[in-house]
Amino acid sequence: MSSAEVQKEESMVLQKKMLGEHFETLSKAKENGRKVVYTFVPGNLNELILAFDLLPVHPEVNALQSGMRKLSGDYIQEAEKQGHSEDVCTYVKCDIGMLKKGNIGPTGEKLPAPDLLLLSYTGCFTFMKWFELLKQEYGCPVVMLQVPYQADGKITASQREFVARQLREVVVPALEQVSGKKLDEDRLRELLASSARAEDDLVYVWESAKHKPSPIDAYFGGVYYIGPIFTAFRGLPGCEQYYRSLRSEVDYRIAHGMGPTTPEGELRQQKYRIVVEGPPNWTSFREFWKIFYDEGVVMVASTYTKVGGLYEQGFRHDPDHPFETLAEYCLGCYTNRNLPARVDILAKYVEDYQADGVLFNSIKSCNSFSAGQLMMLRELEKLTGKAGAFIESDLVDPRYFNAANIKNRLESYFQMLEAKRQAA
Amino acid sequence: MDTQPIIDRCERLYRDIDLGYVQEWKQRTGGKAVGHLPVYVPRELIHAAGLLPVGIMGGGDDVEIIRGDAYFQSYICHLPRSTVELALGGKLDCLDGMLFPAICDVIRNLSGMWQMMFPDKYIKYLDFPQTFNGAGREFYRFEMAELLLDMETLSGIRATPERLNHSITLYNANRQVLTELYELRATEPHRVPTSELYLLLRAGNVLEVSEHTAMLHDYLAAARHSTRPLRDNVRVVATGLFCEQPPLSMVRAMENSGCYIVDDDWVLGARYQLGDTPVGDNPLAAIVDSYMSGTVATATRYVEGDDKGAFLVEQVRRRNAEGVIFAAASFCDPALLDRPMGQKALAEAGIPYTAFTYSENTGQVQVIKEQAGTFADSIKLWGAVS
Ligand code: SF4
Ligand code: SF4
Numbered sequence: 051m052s053s054a055e056v057q058k059e060e061s062m063v064l065q066k067k068m069l070g071e072h073f074e075t076l077s078k079a080k081e082n083g084r085k086v087v088y089t090f091v092p093g094n095l096n097e098l099i100l101a102f103d104l105l106p107v108h109p110e111v112n113a114l115q116s117g118m119r120k121l122s123g124d125y126i127q128e129a130e131k132q133g134h135s136e137d138v139c140t141y142v143k144c145d146i147g148m149l150k151k152g153n154i155g156p157t158g159e160k161l162p163a164p165d166l167l168l169l170s171y172t173g174c175f176t177f178m179k180w181f182e183l184l185k186q187e188y189g190c191p192v193v194m195l196q197v198p199y200q201a202d203g204k205i206t207a208s209q210r211e212f213v214a215r216q217l218r219e220v221v222v223p224a225l226e227q228v229s230g231k232k233l234d235e236d237r238l239r240e241l242l243a244s245s246a247r248a249e250d251d252l253v254y255v256w257e258s259a260k261h262k263p264s265p266i267d268a269y270f271g272g273v274y275y276i277g278p279i280f281t282a283f284r285g286l287p288g289c290e291q292y293y294r295s296l297r298s299e300v301d302y303r304i305a306h307g308m309g310p311t312t313p314e315g316e317l318r319q320q321k322y323r324i325v326v327e328g329p330p331n332w333t334s335f336r337e338f339w340k341i342f343y344d345e346g347v348v349m350v351a352s353t354y355t356k357v358g359g360l361y362e363q364g365f366r367h368d369p370d371h372p373f374e375t376l377a378e379y380c381l382g383c384y385t386n387r388n389l390p391a392r393v394d395i396l397a398k399y400v401e402d403y404q405a406d407g408v409l410f411n412s413i414k415s416c417n418s419f420s421a422g423q424l425m426m427l428r429e430l431e432k433l434t435g436k437a438g439a440f441i442e443s444d445l446v447d448p449r450y451f452n453a454a455n456i457k458n459r460l461e462s463y464f465q466m467l468e469a470k471r472q473a474a
Numbered sequence: 475m476d477t478q479p480i481i482d483r484c485e486r487l488y489r490d491i492d493l494g495y496v497q498e499w500k501q502r503t504g505g506k507a508v509g510h511l512p513v514y515v516p517r518e519l520i521h522a523a524g525l526l527p528v529g530i531m532g533g534g535d536d537v538e539i540i541r542g543d544a545y546f547q548s549y550i551c552h553l554p555r556s557t558v559e560l561a562l563g564g565k566l567d568c569l570d571g572m573l574f575p576a577i578c579d580v581i582r583n584l585s586g587m588w589q590m591m592f593p594d595k596y597i598k599y600l601d602f603p604q605t606f607n608g609a610g611r612e613f614y615r616f617e618m619a620e621l622l623l624d625m626e627t628l629s630g631i632r633a634t635p636e637r638l639n640h641s642i643t644l645y646n647a648n649r650q651v652l653t654e655l656y657e658l659r660a661t662e663p664h665r666v667p668t669s670e671l672y673l674l675l676r677a678g679n680v681l682e683v684s685e686h687t688a689m690l691h692d693y694l695a696a697a698r699h700s701t702r703p704l705r706d707n708v709r710v711v712a713t714g715l716f717c718e719q720p721p722l723s724m725v726r727a728m729e730n731s732g733c734y735i736v737d738d739d740w741v742l743g744a745r746y747q748l749g750d751t752p753v754g755d756n757p758l759a760a761i762v763d764s765y766m767s768g769t770v771a772t773a774t775r776y777v778e779g780d781d782k783g784a785f786l787v788e789q790v791r792r793r794n795a796e797g798v799i800f801a802a803a804s805f806c807d808p809a810l811l812d813r814p815m816g817q818k819a820l821a822e823a824g825i826p827y828t829a830f831t832y833s834e835n836t837g838q839v840q841v842i843k844e845q846a847g848t849f850a851d852s853i854k855l856w857g858a859v860s
Contacts, residue, residue, distance in 0.1 A: 133814045133817060134810075134814055135802070135811075137804060137807075137810055137831070138807050138811050139807060139811075142811065171776075174579060175577075175578045175579050175807065176579070176811065178604065179807070179811035182776075183814070183815065185782070192778075194605050194776060195605075196603065196610065198601045198613070199582060199599060199601060208616040209613075215608075215609040215612070216605060216607075219609055388599075389583055389587055393590070412547055414547075414549045417578065417579035417580050417807060418583075420547060420550070421546065421550055421554070421580040421583040421584070422587050425545055425587050425590065442549075
C-alpha cells in the first residue's frame, strides 16, 4: 500500500476506533459505575456532559446506524405494532423499536439505559415528544433545555440569556445531581478550547470544496466528517486528532488534484457540483450515493452537515464565556434558523462553491427540515438562477426509498444541467 | 329565545372564508386586525392595543386547494396548505399582521414562508416557554412585552394598564361563559349539541370578544330550556384536534354516531388557560403568570414530571365520560406522537378508547361515524356484560 493510501485511510481508521471504544465503554458503563446521559445531536452540550465525566448517547445516531445496518425497517414495524402511527418521524419509531428489541447498539453490544435524559430542545419539536416517550420507557429524570427559535434570523440578547440561565440554573444542577460532582469550570474551559481547535479544522475541510476538483464530497463524505464533532467526542483530544488528520488528507488531495474517495474509488472527473439541502437516506445510503458518483456529481456543500453547528459563519466554542458560548451554539444550529435565513445560506453556498445546481432531498419524517422546502427551492432558483431538483425519501424507513423513481428524476435533472451547460 | 338563529349566524361566519365580519369591523371602527394560527395566543393583549384578534384555523372543507399543494409535500398536514391557499387568494388581505404560535415545526416554518411571501406585513413567531421556571417566565415576559409593543405600534394605540385590565376582564368573562356552556353540555348533553358548541367556538375566532360573549350568553339562556330528548348515548371525550380543525360534517357525524362528546380540545385557544387572569397594577405580568401557572395539557406543551396523560384521565373522570376518541390530523406529529402516551394512561386507568386520523377537508365522515358508532356500541356492550 502506498503512503498516500495509508494517509487517506487514517481519519476513517481513527473514527472507527473512537466509535468502537465509545460503544465498548457504554456497554460496560453500569459495571464501571459510569452514568449515562441521552441527548440529541443538534446543539448538544457535549463539553458540559464530559466535564461531569458522564457518557453521552445520541438516539438519532443509533437510529441512523440501524438504518445503515438495515435493521431500522424491523424496528419501525415493532414500534408501529406497539401503537405508534405510520405518519410520524421514523427516528423516534426506530429508537423505540430498538429499545423493545433489546437496545442493541451499532457494535452489537447492549446500550445502557439512561440515568438522565437531557432534552436539548433545539430546532425540532419532535425532540420533546421523543423524550416524553423515553421517559415512560426508562422512568429516569428528564431535564429540559429550551432553545428558542431564530424566527427573525438572528439571536437576540433575551434568547441568549434565556438559554445561558437555564444552563446555570437547571441543567448544571441536574448534571451535578446525576454525576455526584460539582462542575469543574476549568475542565469545561479546556474542553471548549479543544472543540474550537477541531472546529477550525472542520471549517478548513468544508471550504476545501471550493477547489476544482473538490477534494471532498461535502454530503456523502460529509456525514462521516461530522461524526466525531457532532457527537460524543467534541472537546476530546481524539476529536482534535481526527480533524487534524482529515485536514492533512484533504491537503494531500488538493496538492495532487485528487477528488474524494467513493465506495468505488476516487471521484476525479467531476462533471457537476451540487449543493444539497436535507438529510440523506440511510437505508440505501450506498445506492443513493452511487447515483451521483456514477454521473460524476460531487456535492460541494450541504446543510444537513450543519445541524450540529454552522461553524463557517464564524462561531467557535469560546472557553472564556462557557455558558454564553454553549447558548450560542445551541441557538445557531441549522434547523433553528428561519426559512429566509436557510435560503440565504443555500444561495451563498451556490455562489461560494460555484455550484451548478441545488438538490433538495425532502425527508418524509422530518417536518423540521421539510416543511417549506418547496418554497425554499423556488426562492433559491430565483435568487441564484440555478436549477434545482426535488426528490423525496426518508431517513430510516426503507418503505419510503423508491430507488427507480429517485434515479429517474435525478437522471432527468442531470440531463437538464447538461443541456443548460451546452446552451450557455 | 330560539338557538337556531344564533347557530345560523355562527355557521355563516364559519363558512365565510372572505372574513366579511373582519372587513366590516375594520370599516366600522377604523381599527386593524391581526390573525393568529392555532393553538393559543394572548388575545387580551392584542385587544388591549385596539386590534381585532382573528383566529385562522385553515380553510376547512370549503376551500379548493389550487396553489397550496405546490407549497407542501403530500406528507404534511392539510392546515398549512389551505392557509397558504387562503392567503394567495387574497382572503387574508384584511389582516394587518399574522402571529405564528410555536406549536410545531410546520407552523414554525410557515412563519418563515410568510416572511418570504408577504414581506410588507407584520409577522411574528411567538415562542412560548416549555420550561416553567424562573428563566422560562423571564423569557416569556420579554416575549409578551415585545408583542405588546409591536401591537401598539401597529395600531397606534397605547395599551395602558387600564386598557389591559379592561381586556383581561372581557376575556375572563368570555372564558367563564364558555366554561358554563361546557359544564352544561357535560351534565345535560342533549341541551347543547356538540356541533352547535363547535360553531359557537368557531365564531369566537372572528367576533369581537364582547359580542361573542353576549352571543354565548344568549345561547346558554336558550339552551337551558331546550326540549331535545336525552338519548342513550355514550359519553366520550374527543382529543387530539387542537390544531387542524375537524370539518363541521365530521363533528356532526361523531355526535350522530351514538356518542355524546362531553369534552374536546378543538378551538382550544379560548379555553387554553384554566383560570382567570387577575386584574391589577401589573396586567402584563398577570397575563404571563396565568399562562405559566395553569393551562390545559396538550401535545404542544411540555409536561414535566411523571403525570403524562394524567390531565386526560382527569378530564374523563371530571366529565364522567365512558371513553375517549383520539382524533388526530393526518401527519400531525404532536398529536400522533402524544397519542400512545395518552392511550397508556387510559389503559392503566381502565378507560376505553378508539383512534383515527382525519383532515380538515375529509370526505370520509361516514367511515368516522361508523368507527365512533362501533366504539359506542362496544362501550355499551362492555358495560352490559361487566
Ligand atoms: S423530526 Fe427531523 S430533526 Fe426532529 S427528530 Fe425527526 S428527523 Fe430529527
Ligand atoms: S395539524 Fe399538527 S402538524 Fe399540522 S400544523 Fe397543526 S400541530 Fe402542526
